[in-house]
Amino acid sequence: MSVVYLLLAAGLLVIGAYAALKVQRWSDQRRMRARFRKGRVGEASALALLEREGFEILDDQATRESGLWVDDQWVAVTVRADYLAQRAGERFVVEVKTGQSAPNPASRATRRQLLEYSLVYDVDGVILADMEAERLVRIRFPRAAPNARPPRRSSLPYALLAGTLAAGLLIGVFLGVRATNDRQAPAAAVPAESP
Numbered sequence: 001m002s003v004v005y006l007l008l009a010a011g012l013l014v015i016g017a018y019a020a021l022k023v024q025r026w027s028d029q030r031r032m033r034a035r036f037r038k039g040r041v042g043e044a045s046a047l048a049l050l051e052r053e054g055f056e057i058l059d060d061q062a063t064r065e066s067g068l069w070v071d072d073q074w075v076a077v078t079v080r081a082d083y084l085a086q087r088a089g090e091r092f093v094v095e096v097k098t099g100q101s102a103p104n105p106a107s108r109a110t111r112r113q114l115l116e117y118s119l120v121y122d123v124d125g126v127i128l129a130d131m132e133a134e135r136l137v138r139i140r141f142p143r144a145a146p147n148a149r150p151p152r153r154s155s156l157p158y159a160l161l162a163g164t165l166a167a168g169l170l171i172g173v174f175l176g177v178r179a180t181n182d183r184q185a186p187a188a189a190v191p192a193e194s195p
Contacts, residue, residue: 046094046131047060047083049131050136057083058091061080062080062081079121081095094127095113097132098132114139114141115141126141127139
């Protein structure tokens, strides 16, 4: 009898785990659909905002083929931005972000995505459309690493050079003054010899 209860408990455990897995998948899908829906609404709002701000939309869901070298192997990738837009003769790639942390350009994922766009697309700049704040933010990346400064030269050689020059100047002045004093000093009177 105890074996029957044990098998029944194991069966219920398997059924419960299966049901929990199904509920988890359903919940994840529901959240994902809500996120995509919010993203689509954000993109539509961004389109209206861009047009209000004087941008002409050149392309939506603009894709570019790119790639990178991994060791000696070329790996092709496709990059897709929300919009390509133009204003006052400048072209921009536009990324639309909704939510709390995604619109923050300091957010690691957002910053990396915008940097990738700036490298892949032939544009004058990158625009982050922050739809939580309903504003457009122009993002610029330095072309060289911000800490990539020329190596700082040590000030020791300059200090040694300055010290040597100062010492030489002092010695020169001292010797010059001494020589001048020697020339200007009256000759010592030589006592006359007495007969």
